Amino acid sequence: MPWVIDGSGAVVTGGGAGIGRALARRLAAGGARVVVNDLNSSAAAAVAAEIGGYAAPGDVATEQGVHDLIAAARGHLGEIDIYCSNAGIAAGQGPDAPEETWQRSWEINLMAHVRASRELLPAWLDRGRGCFVVTASAAGLLTMLGSATYSVTKHAAEAYAEWLAATYAHRGLTVHCICPQGVKTSMLEASGEAGKAVLAAAAIEPEQVADALWAGLADGRFLILPHPEVQGYYEFRASDPDKWLRGMNRMQQRIEEVEGLEAAQ
């Protein structure tokens, strides 16, 4: 069901920068009353001040942090209509990433969504209406060369969003899963040579992600693909996984060649 944004109460996690800030701005411009969360309290406060929203800083990588955010947001908004579970991290590389890095990735890239939905669903199912937005990634539909921690936890995020939609759509829950490739934020800046080699050329502005969500809110579609070409990659992966994997491996080999050349310089 399409959403009437005007006057709706919205929460955006990780709203102090990057994609979250663009989502908060877009929702506020559309008339939503927006609660801006971020681990960085001054960033949350700055965005809230800019858009006439309410800052609720805190860490959504913990159960208590999610609970406190939703309590603060309800205190300010009354009921929450739209919850954008956007905060995420790109940390770690392969299986040798430290246990702590794997765990941190799970907590923020998956469990933040699980915990938020646990808090929100009872009231939403009771009134037959709620909108849950997960910022996953194209890595959650495909893979992110160079980072198993990111790819695996983003697949989990997408799977969880899918499960929510499949389970609760008939009870009034709308779920959107945002799956961009490269977006020009500090996360992309920090993604290292492999990340930049794969993502930089087609990187888009955070505002384009927000516009794509805006269009998706209007028509109710689940997958929000700010890079439309991701649809084709996703279909190709499903239709011929072996060919798709061979292509990804060729890309990995090219990245290693570039890294080797750079290391030799």
Ligand SMILES: NC(=O)c1ccc[n+]([C@@H]2O[C@H](COP(=O)([O-])OP(=O)(O)OC[C@H]3O[C@@H](n4cnc5c(N)ncnc54)[C@H](O)[C@@H]3O)[C@@H](O)[C@H]2O)c1
């Ligand atoms: N930038 C990209 O290329 C890209 C592509 C696909 C998906 N994404 C996803 O988009 C989302 C936003 O990423 P971004 O690129 O805007 O990153 P960013 O690093 O620019 O911004 C993320 C914001 O989230 C906040 N944050 C981090 N951990 C938090 C926590 N535990 N609690 C509360 N706030 C927290 C940070 O302080 C920061 O302000 C992430 O889930 C990311 O995985 C990004």
